[in-house]
Amino acid sequence: MDDDADLLEQVAALATEVVTREIGRSSSLIDVQVIDAAEGQVSARLVMSGRPQFVLKLVRTDPAAGVDLRSAGQAMWLAADVGVPVPRLLAVDTSRWLHGWTYLLAEHVDGLLWRKVAAELDPQQRATVHRDLAMSVLAMQSVTLPGFGRLGIPSADRPDLFAAVRQRADQRVHVPQRRDLIRYLLERDAGFFVGSDGPVLTHDDLHHGNILVREKDGYWRVVAVLDWDKAWAGPGEWDVARMVFWDDMTGRTFWETYRASRSRSPGEEHRRLIYQLIWCLEHEWPHARHRADTAALCHQLGVHAPT
Numbered sequence: 527m528d529d530d531a532d533l534l535e536q537v538a539a540l541a542t543e544v545v546t547r548e549i550g551r552s553s554s555l556i557d558v559q560v561i562d563a564a565e566g567q568v569s570a571r572l573v574m575s576g577r578p579q580f581v582l583k584l585v586r587t588d589p590a591a592g593v594d595l596r597s598a599g600q601a602m603w604l605a606a607d608v609g610v611p612v613p614r615l616l617a618v619d620t621s622r623w624l625h626g627w628t629y630l631l632a633e634h635v636d637g638l639l640w641r642k643v644a645a646e647l648d649p650q651q652r653a654t655v656h657r658d659l660a661m662s663v664l665a666m667q668s669v670t671l672p673g674f675g676r677l678g679i680p681s682a683d684r685p686d687l688f689a690a691v692r693q694r695a696d697q698r699v700h701v702p703q704r705r706d707l708i709r710y711l712l713e714r715d716a717g718f719f720v721g722s723d724g725p726v727l728t729h730d731d732l733h734h735g736n737i738l739v740r741e742k743d744g745y746w747r748v749v750a751v752l753d754w755d756k757a758w759a760g761p762g763e764w765d766v767a768r769m770v771f772w773d774d775m776t777g778r779t780f781w782e783t784y785r786a787s788r789s790r791s792p793g794e795e796h797r798r799l800i801y802q803l804i805w806c807l808e809h810e811w812p813h814a815r816h817r818a819d820t821a822a823l824c825h826q827l828g829v830h831a832p833t
Contacts, residue, residue, distance in 0.1 A: 534560055537570050541582055543624060545572065548617040548631055553577060567593060571634055579634035581613065583755075584627045593755040595630045596620045597677040601757030602632070604727050608665040611750050635750040637738030643746065644734065644774035651746050653779035655739055658748035659732075660783035663765055667788070669727035671759040687761060688712065688719040694758070695804050704807040704832050711800055711827060718793040718800075728760030733772040763794055767801035771819065799827055807832070 538558040545555050554575035561569040566587035572580040585593045599618030606612050613632040620628040644652060671677075674690030685693060695708040712719075729736075731753055738750040766784070769775040806820040817831075824831040 530560075533563060533568070534558065537568055537582075537584070540584060540624060540627060540629075541570060541572055544582060544617075544629055544631060545574075545580075549574075549577075580616065581632050581634050583630040583632075584624075585629070586627050594620075594676070595628045595755070597757060598754040599630055600677050601727060601729070601754040604669050605666060605729075605751070605754070608668050610662045610665050611748055612754070613750055613752070635738055637740040637749045639735055640737035640739050640748075640774065641734035643739055647746060652774070652777065654745045655737075655748055656777045656780035657783050659737070659769075659775065660780045662748060662751055663732070663769075664784065664787050666727045666729065666765070667762040671725045671727065674725045674759050674761075676758055686719075687722055687725075688716055690725075690760070691719065691800075691804075694760070698808045699804060701807070701832070707829060707832055708800075708804055708807065711803070711829065715796065715800065718796050722791060722793065722797070723762055725759040726762045728758050728762070728764050729754060730756035730758060730760065730764065730768075732765050732769050732775065734774050737775075761797070761801075762788070763791075763797055764801050767798040768805050770798070771802055771805065799823055803827065 537560055538555075541558050542555055545553050554577075555572060556575050557573035559571040559573070561571055561581070563569075566585065568584045570582050570584075572582055574580065583595065583598075585595055587593065595618055599615055602612045602615050606615075613635050615630070615632050617629070617631040622628060640655065644655070647655075674685055674687055675693065692709065692712050695712070696705060699705045699708055729751065732751070736752045737748055738752060739746050740749045741747075766776075803820070803823045806816065806823060809816070821831040
């Protein structure tokens with residue numbers, strides 16, 4: 527998919543096939559709007575006649591190297607069961623009948639991205655959203671899973687926390703020097719991963735661009751947690767550690783709500799530093815703040831920041 531016109535034409539054709547298969551021939555697809563496009567992945571909003579709008583995610587990459595929509599769908603179902611606000615899922619298909627594409631079809635949720643709204647709200651309004659975020663995280667942590675690792679794999683094949691974090695880092699950190707640094711820290715600090723909590727539903731990408739909010743009765747509330755593509759069976763501390771790094775994702779009300787149900791565990795602060803560093807080393811963002819955050823974490827962990 528090279529230029530915008532070709533992209534839109536191809537996505538519209540694929541969307542028509544999906545709608546016909548999953549919703550029925552009587553459904554009328556009147557517009558397709560591309561939301562996001564990357565190598566091997568496209569997201570589009572589908573406008574229907576007489577029906578709610580839908581969001582279609584198309585993925586062509588191998589799940590081992592990219593996004594596994596089957597896991598994303600499973601995560602959304604699990605989250606919805608415990609009250610996390612997620613878009614209603616209509617279909618997930620990974621058979622690749624759609625000309626080699628896998629897809630996930632869900633209802634579109636009206637709302638605004640939290641990163642676009644947060645700075646404009648007063649402290650009381652922000653506190654309401656922070657409370658909702660804490661409750662969503664706690665709900666995900668209530669979903670206990672049979673073992674760490676990818677969703678949907680046999681229990682007998684699941685690693686312990688230490689091995690799972692190492693596997694996750696190997697999958698996400700692609701620069702060899704950075705991957706070696708994480709491996710060194712995990713080996714050096716292996717004792718911090720013994721006896722910690724078991725695996726729970728972990729989103730892995732809880733930032734202010736994946737949270738939809740909407741004003742209800744004078745209060746801003748979280749109406750959808752989006753983008754479950756990276757979800758896995760991980761430690762409950764994983765999402766919280768990364769949320770701390772994102773603007774407007776935590777605050778006093780978040781921590782009061784969260785700590786009322788989940789107290790600190792031994793070694794949590796140290797594990798948090800490692801989880802945050804893994805996130806920093808996943809990405810190639812040439813921003814001064816990102817470099818400064820990475821350097822600060824390395825300093826706290828007693829290692830040199832990679833170049």
